[in-house]
Amino acid sequence: MKFRKKLLVAGLVLTMSFSANALAASTDSNPYGLVYQGAITHNVEGQVNIHPVHYNLNGLQIAANVYTPANYDANKKYPAVVVAHPNGGVKEQVAGLYAQRLAQLGYITIAADATYQGASEGEPRHTDKPYFRTEDIHGMADFISTYPGVDKDRLGVLGICGGGGYTLNAAKSDKRFKAVATLSMFNTGKVRRNGYMNSQLDSVNERMKQASDAREKEATTGENSLSGNIDFDALTDESISKITNDLYREGAMYYGKTHRHPNSTFAYTTSSLMELMSWEATDQIELIDQPLLMMAGSKADSLYMTQEAFDKATGTKDKELFLVDGATHIQTYYVPEYVDQFVAKLKDFYGKHL
Template sequence: MKKIYLAALLTLALGVAGTAGADPYQSNPYSLVYDHAITQNVKNEVNIHPVNYMLHGVKIAANVYTPANYNPAKKYPAIVVAHPNGGVKEQVAGLYAQRLAELGYITIAADAAYQGASGGNPRHLDVPYYRTEDIHGMVDYISQYAGVDTDRIGALGICGGGYTLNAAKSEKRVKAVATISMFNSGRVRRNGYMDSQLNSINERMAQAAAARAAEIKDGTVSYSGNVDFDALSDESIAKIGTDLYREGMLYYGRTHRHPNSTFSYTTSSLMELMAWDATDNIELIDQPLLLIAGEKADSLYMSEEAFAKATGTQDKELFKVPGATHIKTYYVPEYVDQIVNKLQGFYGRTLK
């Protein structure tokens, strides 16, 4: 398979990943890499349940979290949690899924099809249709889970929350929608991060089309966004000019590395990504909507745009976490606690 290395801005916009250096995932039987992660299922506490299910012929790997004293004969609200671009369920998606389970929700965090521990070939497709179907698929599965009240299902999208917004336009089984550090993949792949690549849109689209042609001709799959984290020095990371990319390198490449998390995506995916936008038809969202983003995040503009365009609901809020950047909403206790408290109030009110 051919590897294509793009400029840092395009590369880092996906998130980061690699093979674990300190092997934190190996110390946890569920390979979770967030603080206070479950290491064993203890009676009367929050439990984790690795599950698999099929979605359009692809085997999906997911974790279901059940609340303390879970009783399948009772009825619980549920929340589907979608992971960031380049991330996997064992990282920040698992953190928030566990924290919400501590509040009494049944939650599910699944690896996207063609990514992580889920099946599907070629690997690392990042196509809006499939990423949106991932969320529909989580709703399908959790709706059948023992104890779930199907009238009280919410959705949470982290970073790649643009896909959760897209799903919510038609996913009326979801009664409340929230995002954390929302990243509009279509806009960034098309325009560049912070609209930095407006003068090369057609050129990059042509490269994506050429990559697809090669796939069809002889099966050669080209990949973009490859990063060798072991070859990157801390000094070179420190020189990265944006908080999202600099802190993302440290989060995914150093402190929260996981072997299933990868920067890489098929170059041909850009054909779909660059022609797509999470805010197109966003007025179709008529459910309660909460957009959470760091006050100091350089990705804040994407949540602000989505909030302004989401005219289909009057029950909406843009909550800016004081002092937080994009990546710090993933793991810094001070910010995570604030976000969980905000989510508790939001879902508690909208999923009664």
């Protein structure tokens, strides 16, 4: 196992307000709804192309984007990578960015909206349960494995934030994935149970009771209660600045301002907490025997989750923790100097194992 820290390009100065201005052009009128910098605006022959697709997963229609490499030829064989988006995110944000960047490296990639979320089907909306999020990753593997040109024996996976925790869960049993990577991994079960940075340890059972009451309400009245809902229209720079931790403060700016998408929301059904709070991404993580790369920013206040999972992943003989110096959790989603370093690392990792 290896541990490396990548130094940031000297002299980088970044503010969230600068980011908002710099990305404005990329978030307006994209025909595919993509809201990341450098996003494809139209398909050009001989370049990386995007292909909106739909497929069935457990009786529900999943909305996804497939990215194909430059000079794609369906008669050739390409390695492929499944990309799982963060909690609250959609395929048009950071998952799409990394899927496009990997396609530039010669991979066929797929980023799909989670079931019950984004443009995918499923009722009640905003259901966020580990089983379904894990199935979403298996489902992307099902679909992309049969896509023209894909070599199903060279399939990798990248999970970002909450998608990283669910990717670890999927990889325990899904040995179709020959290489497993996470970026800014977020253990949703741990955070919903203990609070972010273990800030709610004294109220676990009380919140479990609230989740149980919400499920009872659903069963008796058909009404769904939501948690985590934020009115993005009401967000101001002042209100955002008062958020004490980096992840949620910068996340409010990313999701509510600079990379806002109409399908993206922090909301989840309160009853989902019954499953979320009793779930743990690192349970039986030793079942992962594939090569494992876990990446994060050195300044991320969520780093403790990546470090804990990395330490517990004792079943693989090939694992590496890769930190980019100076990056916070949300900055790994879009800051070019940071993204370039993570993509370079993924190039080496997938190049070696796929």
